[in-house]
Each structure stands twice: as C-alpha cells, then as structure tokens.
Amino acid sequence: MSARLTPGDEAPAFTLSDADGNEVSLADHKGRKVIVYFYPAALTPGCTKQACDFTDNLDLLAGAGYDVIGISPDKPEKLAKFREQESLKVTLLADPDKKVLDAYGAYGEKKNYGRTYMGVIRSTIVVDEQGKVEHALYNVRATGHVAKIIKGLGI
DSSP: OOOOOOTTSBOOOOEEEETTSOEEEGGGGTTSEEEEEEOSOTTSHHHHHHHHHHHHTHHHHHHTTEEEEEEESSOHHHHHHHHHHHTOOSEEEEOTTOHHHHHTTOEEEEEETTEEEEEEOOEEEEEOTTSBEEEEEESOOSTTHHHHHHHHTTO
C-alpha cells in the first residue's frame, strides 16, 4: 500500500482507458480542477449511488470549473454497461492493474466484519489547475459524499 496523498502533493500522472476504450490522461485536464474519485466496483449499490450523485451534480460542478473522473479496477466493458444502465455522465476509467489506485493511496488493507483483506479504499482527491492535490479524502461514505464535497469546496 502506498502512502496517502496530502494537500500540496503533486497528483500522480495517469493515462487509463475509459468505458469506450479511449485513453484519458490527467494531463488532458490541465488548467481545470479535477475531482478524481476511486470506488470499488461498478454495478454495486454504494458505487451506483455515488456515481449517480456525481452525475446529478455534474452541471453544478462543471459550472464551478471541476471535471469529474471515477476510477475503479473494473474493465472498460463493465464500465460501459454501468454507464448505460445508470445513465451516468461522469468519465469512468478502468484501472485493472490497480497502479493508479495504488499511486493515489486508494488501494490497501481494509477491515470488514472482523476480516482483513486488500481492496479499494473509497477515496476522493481534488486536483487543482496546476496538478497539485487540493483535498485528499479517504474512507469516504458513498451516500452523502458528493453533497459534502460541494459544501467543502464552497460551491
């Protein structure tokens, strides 16, 4: 498990495939603020709630200068199904090797019902226009998280 990011850190660069197999890089968003959120698995209840919340608030976030990218270890085909089934408008990226998840400190040891295992730590990183970490939130809840981000960013 890699170290967690903190405000002021350089956001790790990445290039991943989206739901359509197109490559998307963090560098593509230079000059805009980016909310990068990490979630465990497409088509699961918590992740669906979170993705729908981001989609519902996308116009508000975009109007305030934020792009939204969701990253999970799912393959692009599953992300496409997720997007279609839930009418999602956020950019979904596939990280099956978990390299970006690891670089952002969003993959590591988790505890659930007394069991310890490795998995995706639901996290949100806000990156500023220069590619620096502005906010780093780890172990966030799927429900109500987007509202907290909007409030925290003063939108």
